[in-house]
Structures are given as structure tokens and as C-alpha cells.
Amino acid sequence: MAADGHGHSPIEQFEIKELLPINIFGVDASLTNSGAFMLVALGIIFSFLYFSTGGRNLVPTRMQSVSELIYEFVANTVRENVGTKGMHFFPFVFSIFIFVLVLNLLGMIPIPGITFTVTSHIAVTAALALLVIGIVIAYGVYKHGLGFFGIFVPSGVPAALLPLLVPIEIISFISRPISLSVRLFANMLAGHIALKIFAGFVGLLLGAGFWSILAPLPLALTVALTALELLVAVLQAYVFAVLTCIYLNDAVHGSH
Amino acid sequence: MAPADKGPNDRDGQISPDERAEFKRRSAEIGRRLEAARSEPGSDRGEPKKGGNDHGEVMGRALRLSTELIGGIVVGAAIGWYLDTYLMPNVFGTKTWPLMFIIFFLLGSAAGMLNVVRAGMKIKTGPSDPSKGKAVPDDDDDI
Numbered sequence: 447m448a449a450d451g452h453g454h455s456p457i458e459q460f461e462i463k464e465l466l467p468i469n470i471f472g473v474d475a476s477l478t479n480s481g482a483f484m485l486v487a488l489g490i491i492f493s494f495l496y497f498s499t500g501g502r503n504l505v506p507t508r509m510q511s512v513s514e515l516i517y518e519f520v521a522n523t524v525r526e527n528v529g530t531k532g533m534h535f536f537p538f539v540f541s542i543f544i545f546v547l548v549l550n551l552l553g554m555i556p557i558p559g560i561t562f563t564v565t566s567h568i569a570v571t572a573a574l575a576l577l578v579i580g581i582v583i584a585y586g587v588y589k590h591g592l593g594f595f596g597i598f599v600p601s602g603v604p605a606a607l608l609p610l611l612v613p614i615e616i617i618s619f620i621s622r623p624i625s626l627s628v629r630l631f632a633n634m635l636a637g638h639i640a641l642k643i644f645a646g647f648v649g650l651l652l653g654a655g656f657w658s659i660l661a662p663l664p665l666a667l668t669v670a671l672t673a674l675e676l677l678v679a680v681l682q683a684y685v686f687a688v689l690t691c692i693y694l695n696d697a698v699h700g701s702h
Numbered sequence: 703m704a705p706a707d708k709g710p711n712d713r714d715g716q717i718s719p720d721e722r723a724e725f726k727r728r729s730a731e732i733g734r735r736l737e738a739a740r741s742e743p744g745s746d747r748g749e750p751k752k753g754g755n756d757h758g759e760v761m762g763r764a765l766r767l768s769t770e771l772i773g774g775i776v777v778g779a780a781i782g783w784y785l786d787t788y789l790m791p792n793v794f795g796t797k798t799w800p801l802m803f804i805i806f807f808l809l810g811s812a813a814g815m816l817n818v819v820r821a822g823m824k825i826k827t828g829p830s831d832p833s834k835g836k837a838v839p840d841d842d843d844d845i
Contacts, residue, residue, distance in 0.1 A: 617813035625773030
């Protein structure tokens with residue numbers, strides 16, 4: 447796309463590049479820039495949590511209180527949405543939250559040619575959403591047996607309406623992983639495309655003679671959008687975690 | 703503490719109603735002072751959910767609504783389309799297009815609305831706050 451030397455395509459940043467070809471028994475498991483960024487995120491999460499909580503001070507240092515804040519924030523989210531019974535899902539929700547959060551934030555660091563937003567690919571977000579919904583179904587069936595599927599039968603409804611309402615409930619359930627993955631992926635994708643387009647306007651206007659006096663306008667907009675995208679990055683990680691909790695609530699407590 | 707500290711042997715650890723009342727008064731007093739300290743505007747301890755965090759929570763919930771609606775419609779339409787193009791002609795040998803598509807599109811729209819209503823109800827009622835209630839729980843209360 448950028449072969450002509452000028453005008454980078456706004457979707458060039460989402461291109462997946464192979465860094466290290468790996469082939470395991472005919473399965474293409476090459477390390478791509480997407481996988482590399484996930485590994486970097488894991489490294490950041492692990493080293494941050496390990497070193498910030500290593501001191502175990504009663505009066506926390508700054509870094510320790512950051513990890514404690516994240517811990518308590520997620521713990522409160524789980525407790526509010528699933529209840530104390532759901533606290534053994536805390537490690538799962540915490541992992542998902544911090545993984546998505548760090549991936550979103552890593553995508554906001556502008557390094558030309560390298561920066562890659564892993565969560566802007568639906569393959570990644572759909573895998574996460576399917577993991578969540580798979581755990582909900584597996585745990586729900588394990589806990590309540592076939593009674594788990596009672597969540598498809600709304601209570602207090604005349605039997606004549608059930609043939610209409612049960613399909614609606616089933617479609618509503620199937621749409622959960624889809625809206626969960628599409629929301630995260632679409633927000634990241636749209637945000638990064640918008641940023642790239644407005645940043646591109648700056649360069650185009652600068653080369654437009656007299657009209658280059660307008661160039662600061664899209665620049666200011668890019669700065670504002672960057673702030674908005676930071677908010678969206680954190681918010682979408684939070685929304686993903688909250689929805690995970692709400693869906694887990696069905697699995698833990700059965701029909702509503 | 704001085705009168706109650708005489709030792710457990712003289713009254714087998716029993717305390718008089720007066721002392722119980724005194725304990726209750728003191729625990730209520732501590733609870734009041736804790737509440738006052740927490741609700742102080744300048745303090746950054748306690749009630750971590752209030753303040754700037756609240757905006758994020760409400761915004762996060764509001765951002766859900768559009769995808770909830772679209773998700774329901776897309777899933778319903780996809781099921782209907784699959785039934786029409788693959789399942790019905792190949793398994794039952796009947797041409798149903800576009801009957802199933804229309805039916806499931808409508809069901810999907812209803813499911814999308816249902817999703818939105820459910821997400822919206824969550825906003826209205828808000829999360830239950832477990833920190834509300836007595837600041838200092840009293841293990842004597844079951845008597």
C-alpha cells in the first residue's frame with residue numbers, strides 16, 4: 447500500500463507480519479508481530495506484578511499500591527456482579543482484564559512500523575469471548591446439570607408464549623460472544639483508523655501551499671483523539687471484564 | 703477497659719448488660735467516626751467506587767447498548783439464512799427462502815431489544831454496594 451512512498455494506508459498498521467517461521471507437524475505456528483506483542487504484554491504484566499508486589503510492605507510503595515488498586519478494582523467488580531460465590535473466578539477475570547488492558551495500552555504507544563494493536567483483530571477478541579462463553583457453559587452444566595439450560599426459559603411467563611420466547615432467549619445467548627468480541631475489536635480498530643487518518647491530514651495539509659495554515663487543526667484533533675483512545679482502551683478492558691462477570695453470574699447462580 | 707479486665711475467672715467470661723451496652727455504644731461510635739472520615743471530601747481512602755470512577759462505569763455500560771442490539775439481529779439473521787440455504791433444502795428438501803430468514807430476523811431483533819433492555823436495567827438499578835451497612839460489624843448482634 448505504501449509502496450508509492452507517500453500516503454500510508456490507514457489500515458497498514460493492522461498488517462500481520464511473520465517474524466519467526468515455526469512449523470509444528472504441518473501446523474503453521476509462526477511467531478507474528480501479533481504473537482510477539484502478546485508475549486511482550488505477558489512479560490510486562492508478569493514483571494510488573496512480580497516486582498511491584500515483591501516488597502510486601504504493609505505501607506505500600508507507589509508501584510505496590512498500583513497493583514493493589516488493580517487487584518481490588520477487579521475483586522470488587524467480581525464481587526458486585528457475581529457475588530462472593532463467584533470469587534474463585536477472580537483469577538480468570540483478573541487475567542482477562544489485565545491482558546486486554548495491557549494489549550490495548552501497548553497499541554497506543556506510537557512506534558512507526560512496529561506498534562501493533564493485538565485487540566484490533568477479531569481473531570483474538572473472538573478467541574477470548576469464546577473462552578469466556580465456553581467456561582460459562584462448561585461450569586454451568588457442571589454446577590447445575592441440564593438445569594443450567596433453564597436460563598433459556600424465562601420465569602413467570604404463560605406456557606403459550608414459551609415457543610416464541612425460548613428461541614429469543616437462545617438467540618440472545620448466542621449473540622453474547624459475538625457482541626463481546628465485536629465491541630472490543632471494533633472500538634480498537636475504528637479508534638486507530640481515525641487516529642491514523644487525522645494524523646495523515648496533517649501531512650497532506652502541510653504540503654498544500656497556502657492551506658498549510660490549517661494544518662494545526664487536525665493536529666489538535668489527533669491529540670484530543672489520543673486522549674479519547676486512552677480512555678477507550680481502559681474502558682473497553684473494563685467492559686470486557688464486567689461482561690465476563692455478568693455472564694459468569696448465569697453460570698454460578700443458574701436461571702434468573 | 704479497666705473494669706472488664708479483672709480477669710475471666712470471676713465471671714466465666716460473662717459480661718453484664720451494662721458492659722454489653724457500653725460495647726455497643728463504643729462500636730457505634732467508631733462506626734460513626736469511620737463513616738465521617740470516609741465521607742470527608744478531601745480524603746482519598748474508602749469508597750473507591752465513587753468519584754471519577756463512576757463516570758467510567760456509566761460510560762462503559764452505555765457503550766454496550768449498540769453492539770447488544772446489533773449482535774441479536776446479526777445472530778438471528780445468520781441462523782435464518784443458514785436454515786434457508788443449507789438445512790431446509792438439503793435435509794428436508796423444501797425451499798423455504800425467505801420464510802425462515804424473515805422469521806429469525808424478527809426473532810433476532812426481539813433478542814437484540816431484550817439484550818438492550820437487560821443492559822439498560824443494569825444501569826437504572828445500578829450495582830449493589832456491599833460496603834453499605836454497619837461500618838463495624840458486631841458479633842454480639844445475634845443475641
